[in-house]
Amino acid sequence: MHMDTLRMQAVLANYISSKPYIEKFLKDEGEHPLPGIIQDILYAVIGFFGSEEWELCSEACSYLRLLEEHLIKNGKNLRDYIEPHLEPYLELAKLLCKILQGIRGDEKISEKDLERLGALSKGNYLVALDIVREAFTTLRKHLKGRVPEDALKELNIPSVSKPSVVHSVTLDEQIATINAEFTTARIWAKTLFSGGIDEASVGYYILLLTRNFSRAFELFFATGEEKGIRETWEFLEKLKKLSRERSLSLTRDSDVYHPLQTAEVLHELWSFMEKSMPIPKDTLSRALSILSRERSPLRRKALLRIKDYLESHNFEVPEELMKTLESFPKPKERNYWEEYQKTLKEFDEKGRKFHEEAKKEWELVKSGKAEDPIGSIQNIMWNLSEAVVYNFALRRFKLVKEAYEIFLQAYEFARENNLFKTKLSEDTWLGKLKRVNLKWGNDIRWYEDYRVITNRIIRLTRIAEFMMWNRRIPEFLYANPYINLGGDYEHNDSSLWALTKALMMILDHNRSKGNLPTLELQEEVLDYALRLNILWPEDVKVLECKDGKCIVFRGEISEDGLHGFKKYPFNADVVFYRGKDTVIGYSRMRKLGYVCGKDGVDELIREALRPHKKA
Numbered sequence: 001m002h003m004d005t006l007r008m009q010a011v012l013a014n015y016i017s018s019k020p021y022i023e024k025f026l027k028d029e030g031e032h033p034l035p036g037i038i039q040d041i042l043y044a045v046i047g048f049f050g051s052e053e054w055e056l057c058s059e060a061c062s063y064l065r066l067l068e069e070h071l072i073k074n075g076k077n078l079r080d081y082i083e084p085h086l087e088p089y090l091e092l093a094k095l096l097c098k099i100l101q102g103i104r105g106d107e108k109i110s111e112k113d114l115e116r117l118g119a120l121s122k123g124n125y126l127v128a129l130d131i132v133r134e135a136f137t138t139l140r141k142h143l144k145g146r147v148p149e150d151a152l153k154e155l156n157i158p159s160v161s162k163p164s165v166v167h168s169v170t171l172d173e174q175i176a177t178i179n180a181e182f183t184t185a186r187i188w189a190k191t192l193f194s195g196g197i198d199e200a201s202v203g204y205y206i207l208l209l210t211r212n213f214s215r216a217f218e219l220f221f222a223t224g225e226e227k228g229i230r231e232t233w234e235f236l237e238k239l240k241k242l243s244r245e246r247s248l249s250l251t252r253d254s255d256v257y258h259p260l261q262t263a264e265v266l267h268e269l270w271s272f273m274e275k276s277m278p279i280p281k282d283t284l285s286r287a288l289s290i291l292s293r294e295r296s297p298l299r300r301k302a303l304l305r306i307k308d309y310l311e312s313h314n315f316e317v318p319e320e321l322m323k324t325l326e327s328f329p330k331p332k333e334r335n336y337w338e339e340y341q342k343t344l345k346e347f348d349e350k351g352r353k354f355h356e357e358a359k360k361e362w363e364l365v366k367s368g369k370a371e372d373p374i375g376s377i378q379n380i381m382w383n384l385s386e387a388v389v390y391n392f393a394l395r396r397f398k399l400v401k402e403a404y405e406i407f408l409q410a411y412e413f414a415r416e417n418n419l420f421k422t423k424l425s426e427d428t429w430l431g432k433l434k435r436v437n438l439k440w441g442n443d444i445r446w447y448e449d450y451r452v453i454t455n456r457i458i459r460l461t462r463i464a465e466f467m468m469w470n471r472r473i474p475e476f477l478y479a480n481p482y483i484n485l486g487g488d489y490e491h492n493d494s495s496l497w498a499l500t501k502a503l504m505m506i507l508d509h510n511r512s513k514g515n516l517p518t519l520e521l522q523e524e525v526l527d528y529a530l531r532l533n534i535l536w537p538e539d540v541k542v543l544e545c546k547d548g549k550c551i552v553f554r555g556e557i558s559e560d561g562l563h564g565f566k567k568y569p570f571n572a573d574v575v576f577y578r579g580k581d582t583v584i585g586y587s588r589m590r591k592l593g594y595v596c597g598k599d600g601v602d603e604l605i606r607e608a609l610r611p612h613k614k615a
Contacts, residue, residue: 357383
């Protein structure tokens with residue numbers, strides 16, 4: 001394995017970082033994290049041997065030997081400080097150090113050492129298998145002609161075990177992963193370019209950031225985010241320049257080079273696309289030969305972006321592109337109606353189950369028949385707090401109210417019987433009480449604790465949103481599983497209807513412009529929409545819409561409910577959410593709520609909130 005790889009740069013950085021601690025430890029200066037230090041040295045010996053970095057390997061062997069001698073002198077040994085799964089690594093590192101001397105001094109390798117190496121080559125290596133495999137590959141290379149062929153045949157390259165179940169990554173999972181990588185990469189890049197990275201780790205971060213920014217470039221290309229494309233390419237240009245200055249190759253590690261190569265060909269395509277120019281056939285053909293190496297959902301999305309660009313500009317779509325697209329597995333169609341029904345059934349069953357279990361146990365406690373009152377009350381506390389989540393999500397307020405009353409009675413029982421002085425924690429109880437205190441109306445005192453229910457409700461609202469988005473069930477256009485489907489949606493929950501309708505209008509408007517919001521953004525907006533619905537009064541009237549991008553509704557929120565939200569310049573507005581695509585807010589002065597979309601948000605809000613002249 002070459003040193004210009006992510007793995008070996010990490011091994012090198014950890015080794016260099018551990019050296020000062022080893023030297024202090026050998027001088028008995030202070031306490032040091034020996035398990036981690038020893039692991040770094042073992043990986044260094046094995047990794048440097050596999051990379052044929054003999055000087056570094058020899059130095060690491062010296063440190064390993066000195067560490068062992070120092071520990072033995074104090075009545076201990078290396079094995080006392082390593083996990084059991086690292087014992088084969090320790091034995092392998094010691095043998096490699098011994099064989100390194102033989103290779104460099106042209107000495108004979110003993111049969112005993114060869115037998116032990118053969119046994120180790122058949123071992124099970126749970127971590128860092130790549131450097132172990134590389135070490136055995138290098139061993140075979142340098143022992144060929146120096147040891148009998150039979151002994152060489154016994155020297156295996158440890159195999160890579162294949163998982164019994166291969167997880168098929170989804171597009172949403174890819175996008176979420178790469179977005180997280182990109183966010184972290186930006187932070188590390190600024191630290192790197194400002195000189196804040198330790199010298200030993202610079203090479204590792206150049207390779208890591210090159211890989212992550214390259215993956216992010218493909219994501220932004222596929223989703224058409226021009227700002228992300230430009231920003232990511234600037235980072236890549238700086239990283240390439242820095243790698244040249246440090247003579248660090250970006251082509252040695254396929255985990256780095258393949259994403260970079262993909263980013264480079266996509267950037268070449270984008271240079272034509274941003275100017276609405278035709279893409280030369282040879283450029284597109286070269287790009288397709290690289291892009292077809294991977295069969296991921298994101299890669300398919302990138303290819304579809306190229307196809308859509310060519311079609312929208314009336315350019316020829318080459319057959320090669322169509323064949324490449326056809327070779328990709330098509331994403332599975334999800335039956336959202338079926339998923340929705342399953343979720344409703346699950347919520348129904350769990351809500352009733354937890355509620356009934358709590359009621360039965362409370363009857364036993366109340367009648368004095370409970371064998372373990374403390375254990376029973378703990379169960380009641382848990383079951384009620386779970387039940388209220390599911391029942392509130394389905395708007396079974398009668399059960400929520402009953403749960404709340406049982407909870408208070410059980411609390412009084414525990415207090416009167418001094419149960420809080422034993423295993424039962426009053427703090428935990430009060431925490432659960434907040435969760436249950438969602439009641440059956442809009443008088444929530446702890447509005448911030450609505451978050452407890454959000455994740456489960458989001459699961460339902462997301463399904464409804466997808467159904468509306470895809471228009472799979474037209475008559476179900478504004479149905480939202482947050483309410484009971486037995487009544488008319490608009491009549492029963494006008495505030496959430498207004499919010500949901502506004503959100504769908506915004507999403508649809510952005511979609512028409514090719515801007516698909518991320519799953520995270522949709523969840524966040526729905527998150528705040530739900531919060532606003534909990535705070536909003538029951539009687540809310542939709543006031544006006546603006547070109548499918550802004551919806552305004554009238555009503556008054558209590559000042560107590562607004563406590564803790566951010567202020568906004570428009571008439572001391574309260575902003576529940578402001579992101580790059582959406583703003584949800586409330587004007588105290590005019591008692592108007594608004595949900596507005598991406599284009600001209602500020603202007604739309606000003607227009608919507610401007611006092612109208614009286615006739």
